[in-house]
Amino acid sequence: MRHRHLRTAALALGVVVLLDVLRVWLPSIITIFGRAAETPAELLGAFALGWFVLALAAPVLVRRLGPRPVGVVAAGVLAAARLALTAAPGGRSQLWLACAGLLAGLVWLAATAATVARPVPGLAFGLAGAAVGHALLGTEDLVWRGGALGWALSVLLVLAFLAASAAAIGWFPRPWHSSAVPERPAAERRSGPTGVRAWLIAGPALLVAGQLALAPALWSASYSYGYGTADFPGLALPPDGPVSWFPAYAIGLFLAAALTRPPSWLGRVVWPATLLAGAVLFAADRPGWLGWAYLLAALGLGGCFARTDGVSGVVEDSAADRAHKATGGDPPDTGAFRRAWAAVCGMVLFAVGCVAYYAAYDLGYANGWVPVGTAGLIALAAVTGPAQAAPVLTGYARRLTALMLAALALLAGEVHRPEHSVASPNQRTAEVRLVAYNIRMGFGLDGRLDLDALTRAVDGSRPDVVLLSEVDRGWLLNGGHDTLALLAGRLRMPYVFAPAADPVWGDAVLSRFPVRAGRTEPLAAHGAPTGAQALGVTLDLGGRELAVVATHLQPPPGQGPVAQAGEVAAFAIRYAAGRPLVLGGDLNTEPGDPAFAEFTRAGLADALVAARPLRTSPADDPRSQIDHVFVTPGLTPSGATAPRSTASDHLPVAVTLALP
Template sequence: MRYRLFTTGSLALGVILLIDVLRVWLPGIITIFGQAASTPAELMGAFALVWFLLALAAPALVRRVGARPVAVTAAVLLGAARLALTATPGGRPQLWLATAGLLAGLVWLVGTAAGTDRPVPGLALGLAVNAAVHALLDTNDLVWRGDWVAWLLSAVAVTLFLLSTALPGTAALPDGPAGPGGVRAWLLAGPALLLAGMVALSPALARTGTSYLVAGDGVASTPLFGLAPVPVAVAGFLLTALTAPPRRLGRLLGPVALLAGAVLFALDRGDLLVPAVLLAAVGLGACLARTDDADRPATAADAEDAGRAEGADADRSATADNTGDAQGGVRAAGRRGYAVAAGMLVFALGSVGYYSAYDLGYPNGAVPVVVAVLVAAVALTTRTAARPAPGPLPPLRTTAGVTALALLAPLLADGLPVASNRDGPPERLTVVAYNVRMGFGLDGRFDLAGLTDVVRRQGPDVVLLSEVDRGWLLNGGHDTLDLLADRLGMPYVFGPAADPVWGDAVLSRWPVTDPRTLPLPAVGAPTGAQALAVTLDLGDGVRTAVVSTHLQPPPDRGPVVQARAVADFATGYAAGRPLVVAGDLNTEPGDEAFAQFTDAGLVDALAAARPLATSPADDPREQIDHVFVSPGLTPGDVVAPRGTASDHLPVAVTLTLAPR
């Protein structure tokens, strides 16, 4: 039992480190290897898949060299890559370090699978602890922080992982070679990782879902205890994963819950995200539990009976048994190795297939449902032992401990930022519009500090953000909006565009009322677009309308249709009140789309400072980020401060309100 516990702990720690590496590597596909829309999605997808295909050769390496040398060597490389990522300045070194860490992690999984026939406790513990810690860190990973606390915790995790991997016996069960089972459990490692990161155990998705429940009406606003669903999801997942699954009709409950959660997620409705998380977490854990201890004799006596050759004399039977056991062990190890490599390929295909749809334009809602169907099918067709052997982890105590860790996240979360109009209507409003590229700078690092600093220096009253990501696994699963709002001390309202966790936002120091969102016509553009309108309550009956948008033009065309829709929506919403329309409009002054706003009676608030190029941030050549205002607002102090915390520069302008 001691060795089995070490094996479980080593597997859990390795899963945690591998997820850390994936949270760096996945965004690097877009921000470093490719440059979003400027690099073909097919090329980025091919780059992503090739490393998972290479891992299919790892079982042959294990057969030639041995499971233990392969697993230990790969573990050292994974740990080294994880630590190095905390120090790397970004760019190509970061991408290749993350790629090396990913490949090492895949090979380590194959080597570990060769000697482990009961991976479910370790996999489940790793997924649950990672989710709890990610929530506790407010969805901002240690690898991006770079302070001494991040270094210390990362070093401790890597050290414990390497020690547990190097201990004798951790690559096999205490009674000898690993048994014949575990193939189905290892096959589900990749699909479980995908569904956990995308839905079931995503703290960012849970908080985003809570923000919709708080606000309603198709928009989302700052929740007080946004991470509250996370401990519930972690507890449900661990408890169902570590306890014996029900029999007869009860065995359908887990697969049905998982499928229901995946379908709710695929419906792309913000108010359904929280039930999607909870159902998927419970269902995923239950499906994993059905593959634990499968196809194994239930007791030592059963194993002895099963291994005895019938009808042979004792000596020849023992020899045959030993030879058969050795050959069977090698075959079982190979099957487990290929199973985990294939399962991780499912992870890659699911990730690439789901998120590349936002560049290529095909429907992607079926991806999580298909992966959930695969997991459910494997679980339902698995024959579990009649008397399941006890696992290495006590279910109740383990669940209580990890849930307590997750429970700290909502309890320690910052309070709500407070908007105030105590001083009455201001004479001026400073507006900042910024395309934040999901929080990633030109160097490919998640740069909250850089984004916050450049915005804070402008002293804004209202901030309009484009390309806001609130939980995409592809971008590391961060809630970029909530993280920025906390640092700026400004409440937010969020308008979904591509899906419920990607879109535009308004942050305001003044109270916000009457939020509305308008989906914009796609006109051939694959990524969704919207316009988010809010009203700033400046006190004493003074109100100003603000509209945040990000136009997405179709290939080789301007966003004329979308621009006209935004102009009509904004002027109608303002109904004669002062109006501000701003964002990444993907159009230049003088273009037909630009003229849609001026023809609607709006004024180019940045005109006095033009030319004012804002993209790309390191060599600005295009004027595509704009602020338009109604004639009653007088613009001044226009600036596009330099910085590389995004691929765009922000634009800032101070607006003088007309005297009452």
């Protein structure tokens, strides 16, 4: 394998490992350091940004000690942290391991940038490979998986990364070379600061790829949204049928655009416009536009990447550089130092974008500008790039890419396939077991994504209907998982999803009975920074119907959700239209509060009153009951419980409802 292809392979594998660590670090900042929004947003943001600011010292370290020793040590620490995170018990140890792995990854990135002047192929293959792997795992990270298979795959990934890195820097003997250090490719020898632009947008590109363009969970959510009907405006009701092939199209378009040499007019105009169009569609908060958003963003991101991979000038090696290389050392390349700075500064931009996006849900401003602004930076780099992009693929690399593109269609078939109804429409039932649960995006009190524990917490009550709050379907800040699809698959229950804060965060209803109709209604914010909605679905219980409403009320700072409670109660009564009704979820109010009284004033009865005190929060020391179930007269509740579990920061509530 040519030396430059070894560097490409090492960079691609390193990106996959770094993304694995980031998918643990990001939710750890929120759930462990942030403690479910108890930590002030300013302190959380400063802590998160501090690690990236600290990495700004990496280029100086690389310049003084050389990229090889720094890169070797950083790669070793990154690999060790990646494996340790799989074994970590969660909590503070997970947080600090993730921080150490992140810092090592940033230092490794700076060292790699100093030796790789043309990073686009490695970055593109790394982002695409991470997306394919995430899709094959159903969007559940490999780092969260234990067992023999999970550990074997993790070890293989880390060993492949370390082996490729060692080969790329010349640790392994290569008898086909005569002596000393392999000669750098002509483009690297002659171009001086070539690669600075590509390294600078690596961080913003990672943000756009993880949040939108190459996010498998977003594909899953978009696919299910595509089957809404006139009765389900904006709802996701998965039907029978094959999964979407769009993931293959998205990755294929991304790689094809990133690894080819387009005409100048195409790169300067079409690719930036395409990327911006995808980001704007995503920021528009329209669920039906998600599919187009990620396809356009994938194509535009790949094309803009290619535009940054040009040769910016001819700078021959100096006599000092040639003498330094003759001794087997790395030349004191000014371009290498610039690339190291660009790589770290690009990751600082990544961190700023993540913090700005998340802080909106504490501070109450519109965060749709974050993906648009990030895409704008990438588009600007492409527009102002060299007039002629350099060729990217040569020789067998072109054939390898063709094979990868062909294989994507097969890989896409492994993306999560939603479960479907298991109850017959003609099966008449006299009672329904219902569970309402705030799942905190799938993260337990220890800060780990443990879907098996979450499944046990729900399935232990043998539910027929499940109402879920804080459902995440692809937030990069939470690791990019489709938590709803993963949980529904384990429970073997189909779902209906309704967006609240944005198209991939909201509430859901899972049911063993067929769903016949549904509607979602956004709730007025009333000063609350996070959006809320009311989701109504109609279940067929074998000749009779049951109206179910799921919601998660968001109180304004320092107040109760009184206004939203009144809106939800009124919506539920209208939606039920005389049919038996059950309403539940995380209502962020306690019995006796004014918001709680809004439901009883509407004629609804507390289905959990017989089991009080039934405290549900916090899960490890429950002191308050803020999760509730209300019913209309005629439904008879019994067997109310709040099973103990630390799979979320809330306890689930379960109750059996006898139909009239």
